[in-house]
Amino acid sequence: MEVAEVLPEFADAFAFAEFNRMQREALPALLESEANVVASAPTASGKTALAELAICKTLADGGTALFIAPMRALTNEKEDDWDRFEALDYSVYVVTGERDLNPRRARHADILVMTPEKLDSATRKHDSRRYDFVTDIDVCVIDEVHLLDADRRGSVLEVTISRLRRLCEPRIVALSATMPNVDDVAAWLDAPEEATFEFGEEYRPVELNAGVRTYTHGDNAFADKYRRLYRALDLAEPHLREDGQSLVFVSSRQDTVRAAEKARDEIAERDIPMGARGDYDFHTEAQELENDTLRNSVLDGVAFHHAGLSKNDRDLVEEWFKAGHVELLFSTSTLAWGVNLPARCVVIRDTKLHDPLEGEVDMSPLDVLQMLGRAGRPGYDDVGYGWVVCDTAEADKYRRLLRDGKEIESRLAETLETHLNAEIAMGTITDLEDVMDWLETTFYYVRGQSKPEEYDFPNLRQRVRDCLEGLVDRGFVAMGESGDLSIEATPRGVLASKYYLRLETAATFAALCDQANESDALGPDDLLEAVASAAEFDSVSARQDERDAISAVLVGQETGDLEAGQRKVLAILRGAASGSVPPELRSDAWVIRQNATRLLSALGAFLDRLADPHAANLARRVEARVENGVAEDAVGLTAIDGVGPGRASKLSKEGLSTPGDVVGAGVTGLVEAGLSEGVAEGVYEGAQSLPAVELEWGAFPEAIGAGENDVCEVTVRNVGEPARAGIRVTVNGVEMTSASTYLRDTETVPVGVFGADADTLEFRVSVAFPEEPLVPLEEQRTVDVV
Incomplete structure (x- = not known):
């Protein structure tokens, strides 16, 4: 069955000319009905084409398709793969971070690509103009729906699909690697029997011979890696000697490089005939690589692949592996989920990995099965070989996994409070009955009916009631006064949902707001400590070789209440804010920094809503410093479009440390500063688009008699763009008045001058912008009491 016969207008959208047997069997359900479809099939059997078929049908009907990719690293790959749709005049748009989102492009896209987390965040804000596009989805394709069983991420996918179905009732097409309980997923998604497919191992293009091999565990984790590497090479060697290719999965980007370097030495020692050093053309092509280590390695037939490589280098490695120039490839798990890059032999060297946020964790069973599924090259091999290398104590666990597969369970119970709070914050749940109705739309409910005792279903109603009462006790939900169990979200609950926070973190941020309201003593360190101790970082660990570097960064700062992992996060944030993270901490710094800027943004919103604009402005400045690594006095420069860390540093060194300085310098002055x-023209225009404040004290006295009083006025004039502002007046350090206003032009603030017991009165007026990292404008006047 040729693609051109079935879908003549979309023939160029597919990477092949003919559908295989599995695709042919699913085709009628995808193209000839509107029913929801669930298909489970072995890895590398061609599931992607099922997604593309569903998308083509929707595009032909003038609709919008949403593709949910299992991880962020794969969303951009999909965008690249689907330039075939772009060539047919259909637009593909990857929805990524909050600041990078282009709502107009998203609104007009024919195919949207998102991760479960991004879709969860977007659907929580569906009633905003920025995210309203998520309510206009006609088909939702879930790639790797067995992700439902992943820690934390599984519950996100589950509740998000349930929410999306309530918002716009899209057709659902769920695809999965082989799973024993596909019928439960079909029941959850209301896929009829004729649209539920369980393609067995006979549909695998190449037979898989999978097994477990053990190694002797030692006391040194570093030495253990090499023991496992030698074991992996033992398993790969017979295939390498027969011109077969091997793919070895390791736990981290750094490990792919180290393992490749060590493997080159070992291959030479064992005299395995590999490499293309005599191939002049390939030698010339290898010069195109940007990574020096990789450039040397590929000539020996060994390469590594991870998401940190440039796209050019990843593309070349994939191309050369397919062509057979690279015979031994070391990779992280991303490759198993993304690119279809099979090998005759696949070895999983590492079953544990270091997660910057979770510490050492077991590789998920789903990842293991996904990786092993890459064994066997269709059209070249009759059989593929897959091996798990593990400690003897874990061998039986992996043998059971390979023999029985992995039933997909719901993980919603583990994070029920968080997701229930989100639904209440959106207004979709207003009483206990609504909670029960919502639960009936989840996979948790379906699975609980299959295993009532394991899911504690006889006590479900009481559990939900306890969960609601817990949210009330912690200040996220308020109960109706009538006692009828009507419920609504508090500001704390709304902010926790909007900013995607764990509830423990939201409670910490709310407590910090109380502290800010009780005293105006918040400083940058208070904010950084609150973020470093957030629940999102609970599992961060500090390795022994990192502790001296942590102590060096935190010298002079009292951190007695913080645990070792929290001190590590704090050290990374302080280092990031100053523009110099110690080398010992850099391996985890990127992930921690990314999460911290999101948390600081959320903390700013808490302070803005529950405290005051000055505290919110402090959070915005701290966030900008962590993100850009600029000095405290120059952080306002980052508010200018087009000014990042490099330009901010350059301008600051030339004496231009604020947007006002930039406007004053003009284009000529910016050119003289090195732009x-x-x-310079763009930076100058950007600086002019920010608010800029001037204060006029008017007839303010220099002295006042004891016991006398006078009411004066200070005028706050905004000579830049309108913006929300907080205006605060203090006398001798005590707040006299404060106001939050949208400052368009001028605002007059009354200031009472009272002859008091003090000899002098120091009046200070401060103006801060909670949404911009601009240093507050402060001016003071002194009045003598005579």
């Missing part, structure tokens, strides 16, 4: 004329 090109074109860049």
Whole structure:
């Protein structure tokens, strides 16, 4: 069955000319009905084409398709793969971070690509103009729906699909690697029997011979890696000697490089005939690689692949592996979920991995099965070989996994409070009955009916009631006064949902707001400590070789209440804010920094809503410093479009440390400071688009008699763009008045001057912008009491 016969207008959208047997059997359900479809099939059997078929049908009907990719690293790959749709005049748009989102492009896209987490965040904000596009989805394709069983991420996918179905009732097409309980997933998604497919191992293009091999565990984790590497090479060697290819999965990006370097030495020692050093053309092509280590390695037939490589280098490695130039490839798990890159022999060297946020964790069973599924090259091999290398104590666990597969369970119970709070914050749940109705739309409910005792279903109603009462006790939900169990979200609950926070973190942030309201003593360190101790970082661990570097960064700062992992996060954030994270901490710094900026943004919103604009402005400045690594006095420069860390540093060194300085310097002054004329013009325009404040004290006295009083006025004038502002007046350090206003032009603030017991009165007026990292404008006047 040729693609051109079935879908002539979309023939160029597929990477092949003919559908295989599995695709042919699913085709009628996908193209000839509107029913929801669930298909389980072995890895590498061609499931992606099922997604593309569903998308084509929707595009032909003038609809919008959403593709949910299992991880962020794969969303951009899908965008690249689907340039075939772009060539047919259909637009593909990957929805990524909050700041990178282009709502207009998302609204007009024909195919949207998102991760479960991004879709969860977007659907929580579906009633905003920025995210309203998520309510206009006609088909939702879930790639790797067995992700439902993943820690934390599984419950996100589950509740998000349930929410999306309530919002716009899209057709659902769920695809999965082989799973024993596909019928439960079909029941959850209301896929009829004729649209539920369980393609067995006979549909695998190449037979898989999978097994477990053990190694002797030692006391040194570093030495253990090499023991496992030698074991992996033992398993790969017979295939390498027969011109077969091997793919070895390791736990981290750094390990792919180290393992490749060590493997090159070992291959030479064993005299395995590999490499293409005599191939002049390939030698010339290898010069295109940007990574020096990789450039040397590929000539010996060994390479590594991870998401940190440039796209050019990843593409070349994939191309050369397919062509057979690379015979031994070391990779992280991303490759198993993304690119279809099979090998005759697949070895999983590491079953544990270091997660910057979770510490050492077991590789998920889903990842293990996904990786082993890459064994066997269709059209080249009759059989593929897959091996798990593990400690003897874990061998039986992996043998059971390979023999029985992995039933997909719901993980919603583990994070029920968080997701229930989100639904209440959106207003979709207003009483206990609504909670029960909502639960009936989840996979948790379906699975609980299959295993009532394991899911504690006889006590479900009481559990939900306890969960609601817990949310009330912690200040996230308020109960109706009538006692009828009507419920609504508090500001704390709404902010926790909007900013995607764990509830423990939201409670910490709310407590910090109380502290800010009780005293105006919040400083940058208070905010950084609150973020470092957030629940999102609970599992961060500090390795022994990192502790001296942590102590060096935190010298002079009292951190007695913080645990070792929290001190590590704090050290990374302080280092990031100053623009210099110690080398010992850099391996985890990127992930921690990314999460911390999100948390600081959320903390700013808490302070803005529950405290005051000055505290919110402090959070915004701390966030900008952590994100950009700029000095405290120059952080306002990052508010200018087009000014990142490099330009901010350059301008600051030339004495231009605020947007006001930039406006004052003009284009000529910016060019003299080292910017090109074109860049200078853009930076100058960007600086002019920010608020800029001037204070006029008017007839303010220099002295006042004891016991006398006078009411004066200070005028706050915004000569820049309108913005929300907080205006605060203090006298001798005590707040006299404060106001939050949208400052368009001028605002007059009354200031009472009272002859008091003090000899002098120091009046200070401060103006801060909670949404911009601008240093507050402060001016003071002194009045003598005579």
